[in-house]
Amino acid sequence: MPHLHMEYTDNLPGLNADVALLRFNHALAGSGQFADEFDIKSRAVQVGAFRVGTGMGERGFVAVRLAILSGRSPAIKKQLSDSLLAVLQDVCEWPAGVEVQLCVEVLDIDRESYTKTAIGR
Amino acid sequence: MPHLHMEYTDNLPGLNADVALLRFNHALAGSGQFADEFDIKSRAVQVGAFRVGTGMGERGFVAVRLAILSGRSPAIKKQLSDSLLAVLQDVCEWPAGVEVQLCVEVLDIDRESYTKTAIGR
Amino acid sequence: MPHLHMEYTDNLPGLNADVALLRFNHALAGSGQFADEFDIKSRAVQVGAFRVGTGMGERGFVAVRLAILSGRSPAIKKQLSDSLLAVLQDVCEWPAGVEVQLCVEVLDIDRESYTKTAIGR
Numbered sequence: 001m002p003h004l005h006m007e008y009t010d011n012l013p014g015l016n017a018d019v020a021l022l023r024f025n026h027a028l029a030g031s032g033q034f035a036d037e038f039d040i041k042s043r044a045v046q047v048g049a050f051r052v053g054t055g056m057g058e059r060g061f062v063a064v065r066l067a068i069l070s071g072r073s074p075a076i077k078k079q080l081s082d083s084l085l086a087v088l089q090d091v092c093e094w095p096a097g098v099e100v101q102l103c104v105e106v107l108d109i110d111r112e113s114y115t116k117t118a119i120g121r
Numbered sequence: 122m123p124h125l126h127m128e129y130t131d132n133l134p135g136l137n138a139d140v141a142l143l144r145f146n147h148a149l150a151g152s153g154q155f156a157d158e159f160d161i162k163s164r165a166v167q168v169g170a171f172r173v174g175t176g177m178g179e180r181g182f183v184a185v186r187l188a189i190l191s192g193r194s195p196a197i198k199k200q201l202s203d204s205l206l207a208v209l210q211d212v213c214e215w216p217a218g219v220e221v222q223l224c225v226e227v228l229d230i231d232r233e234s235y236t237k238t239a240i241g242r
Numbered sequence: 243m244p245h246l247h248m249e250y251t252d253n254l255p256g257l258n259a260d261v262a263l264l265r266f267n268h269a270l271a272g273s274g275q276f277a278d279e280f281d282i283k284s285r286a287v288q289v290g291a292f293r294v295g296t297g298m299g300e301r302g303f304v305a306v307r308l309a310i311l312s313g314r315s316p317a318i319k320k321q322l323s324d325s326l327l328a329v330l331q332d333v334c335e336w337p338a339g340v341e342v343q344l345c346v347e348v349l350d351i352d353r354e355s356y357t358k359t360a361i362g363r
Contacts, residue, residue, distance in 0.1 A: 017291040026296055038301075038343075041305065042294075043292040045287075045289070047166070049164060051143050051164075053157075053158035059159075074234065077233065078236075097241070099240070109347050110347065113320045113347070113348040115323045115324055117331065170263065171284060174267060174279035174282050201355070206357045210359065210361075215361045220362045223360070224359075227356075
């Protein structure tokens with residue numbers, strides 16, 4: 001942990017997922033919340049089948065989920081969420097004519113049952 | 122929020138993901154639980170690598186997850202879940218000879234650390 | 243339920259997702275925690291866009307999430323997590339020169355709002 005997931009709709013050609021993930025990871029490493037940068041595992045998935053609401057007009061979204069081991073305070077979670085949203089707002093030239101929603105969620109991983117190991121390190 | 126995810130196995134040729142998502146969104150908008158239809162963000166992912174149980178025979182599933190901001194009552198969550206399952210049961214001509222499981226989960230998004238913004242609106 | 247998700251980065255050519263899922267399912271069926279093997283629904287997604295940390299060097303990960311209906315004890319969750327990690331460690335010839343993180347998370351599904359049905363059974 002932490003684990004970061006980014007989902008983005010396929011009508012955002014200006015969004016470079018690799019660049020976004022690297023910038024998220026730097027923001028997380030810089031937060032001081034995670035002892036080892038190596039632990040930050042981020043991935044992005046482009047979403048081809050999606051629907052925003054019921055209205056017409058072109059719409060899209062980028063949804064980021066950050067999963068961290070349980071125990072951090074609400075204030076720290078909010079801080080992490082704000083910092084990721086700030087990166088997201090800055091990372092892309094958003095297309096004209098598309099209503100794009102950006103959102104960041106922080107969720108807990110159950111600490112007691114989380115297991116992991118590393119190979120080749 | 123709300124965020125809806127639909128995963129469906131790739132042995133269900135009769136399932137039209139776009140139609141399913143639009144019908145889910147209409148059900149959610151009609152529930153009266155969400156102030157703005159624009160907030161409903163749904164996506165579908167077809168799953169090519171999957172395994173149901175350990176037995177033989179062709180099996181598949183459709184798994185829907187609805188994530189909503191924390192604070193709603195268990196009764197409302199159950200209602201939302203039931204209404205999405207009803208849509209799902211009705212949305213597809215299921216293939217003969219495949220045992221298909223349909224399921225709907227409702228989960229909370231931590232309200233305090235959820236951040237979002239909209240661009241181009 | 244249970245639902246199992248495996249995400250794996252695309253730099254692990256030795257990982258056979260189908261084999262891994264079948265072995266996970268056998269481990270879960272053998273745990274005695276689930277009444278019917280048919281209920282175990284597992285899927286795998288290969289992740290092409292990912293970033294581990296901020297450092298250089300080739301890195302990858304396999305992240306398994308097991309979602310089960312709420313109510314099981316921490317000890318049972320830990321046991322399930324350990325048994326899945328054991329399968330994961332054993333299921334692949336890991337590539338030389340890649341630092342690979344393996345992790346398993348167990349999370350609860352809200353029992354009250356979970357709905358499901360089966361077709362063709």
